[in-house]
Amino acid sequence: MDAPPSPPGTERTDGSSVRIGALVPLTRPGWVEAGQHLLAGLELAVHEVNDAGGIGGRPLELVVRDTAADPQRAAAAVDELASLGVAAVAGEYHSVVARAAAARADALGLPFLCSSAVLDALTEQPTHWVARLAPAQSHGWQVYADFLLGAGHRRIAVATQPSVYWASGTRILREYLAPRGGAVVELDVRDLDPTAVCDELVDHGVTALLLLVGHPEPAVPLVKAVRRDRRLAEITIGAPAGQPEFPAWATLLGGDGAAVPFLRYLPERLGPLGARVGAALRERLGRAPSFVAFEGYDTVVVLADVLRAQVGADAARVGGPWSCVAVEGTRGQIRFSRTPGINVWQWTWAPTQVVDRDPAEPDRFRVLHAG
Known part of the structure; x- marks a missing residue:
């Protein structure tokens, strides 16, 4: 033992x-x-x-x-x-x-x-x-952007909070998606409560909402609000930073926390x-x-x-x-190498997946995309 x-x-x-x-x-x-x-x-x-x-x-x-x-x-x-x-x-x-x-x-x-x-x-x-x-974030989040494009998403909203990390993620997504026909709408949750976020999603006609926010607040209330809004029944909720990886996500959200794609760094x-x-x-x-x-x-x-x-x-x-x-x-x-644009020695790269929790069995993860 x-x-x-x-x-x-x-x-x-x-x-x-x-x-x-x-x-x-x-x-x-x-x-x-x-x-x-x-x-x-x-x-x-x-x-x-x-x-x-x-x-x-x-x-x-x-x-x-x-x-x-x-x-x-x-x-x-x-x-x-x-x-x-x-x-x-x-x-x-x-x-x-x-x-x-x-x-x-x-x-x-x-x-x-x-x-x-x-x-x-x-x-x-x-x-x-x-x-x-x-x-590096630029690698993983570009893999995530490829997943979004492959799933047919071209108009994407990001719910954000002030942070160097979230700002970097938003920039990576915008710069990668734009030349490929995608667009990013940024929603600052300091100015919008969950209901107002839902209204913005409808007004902008987005098909995916990415949670670039803290967990459990305000991520959990945002998920609950979107799941309960009939106008948004077809929208995809995503969390590239990996909030759904840990058990607390499933505990707090139950079935609402399933089918939320996120990044993890494991081989299939x-x-x-x-x-x-x-x-x-x-x-x-x-x-x-x-x-x-x-x-x-x-x-x-x-x-x-x-x-x-x-x-x-x-x-x-x-x-x-x-x-x-x-x-x-x-x-x-x-192995580590010097990678352009990165100032530290970097393993290029750990296996990268986009996965979600299976709605039929929330404790089981489904691999949706690998990069």
């Missing part, structure tokens, strides 16, 4: 372990479910690395810090982790938070492997200290490693693991490979190792 998760904030101080700092959102307003899945993947992989002999005979250890989706808190955590002598920093789910952590890690010369955040501009300048496993079929890890994650979480849990596991697989390569050199500072990575992850072979 897997060892129970270690409490956040605990660490050894006798120098016997090789430590990795882990940034995860574990309290509100962070997306707590995502943080729990990310941490489960990180911890499972650490457990397995140590069962296999650790790093040059030394145990690998996570030093966990809760970001609570706060960029300033994340940056301060990076400073603290650096002072504790961690070999690298890993994790984070929220893009704006990961960007703050990446900037601080780059300034300190501390390696940071970002597990889940997708914002293209993770750093302002090119850096060899930061790498990312998740696909897991290989032997992915299947074994998926079973172990299910046991650890008590439910089916999300793609975020697999991202957490793969993060440690990569860092363990990097750290082993540094044994006999400087295991406490493993700067600039990403170009040499070639490891088997749960979702395929992981």
Whole structure:
């Protein structure tokens, strides 16, 4: 049986372990479910690395810090982790938070492997200290736009809130769809309640509404309002950022939360490693693991490979190792490269799917498109 998760904030101080700092959102307003899945993947992989002999005979250890989706808190955590002598920093789910952590890690010369955040501009300048496993937002959201076009959608509304992440997503969709005959109507939910959003959707004659907003508020009230408006019976509701991935979505929305396409980063079929890890994650979480849990596991697989390569050199500072990575992850072979327009080392790309919850069986996911 897997060892129970270690409490956040605990660490050894006798120098016997090789430590990795882990940034995860574990309290509100962070997306707590995502943080729990990310941490489960990180911890499972650490457990397995140590069962296999650790790093040059030394145990690998996570030093966990809760970001609570706060960029300033994340940056301060990076400073603290650096002072504790961690070999690298890993994790984070929220893009704006990961960007703050990446900037601080780059300034300190501390390696940071970002597990889940997708914002293209993770750093302002090119850096060899930061790498990312998740696909860049421009890649994933263009895959999503291809799905929309293939489903016949040309006039699309986005319900948005102020955020660098949502603004970036809107721009990606607009720039990709426009030359292909599509158009994007932007609806700012600060100015429109759910009923007013429904009226706008009717007035603009859109066939799809994308939720570029927080969960559960205001995403859940928006879904309920659209589902109950007979004028919008044929409209598609989408959530490219992945809000329907986690159980809370189905719990809060029931059948209304089905048939809402979103992005996830898994292959259609897991290989032997992915299947074994998926079973172990299910046991650890008590439910089916999300793609975020697999991202957490793969993060440690990569860092363990990097750290082993540094044994006999400087295991406490493993700067600039990403170009040499070639490891088997749960979702395929992981290598990093320099990608045009992206300033960090990037895995190009993790498998990308558009899926939804099956209306006939909301706990089952249907693959609608792969890119």
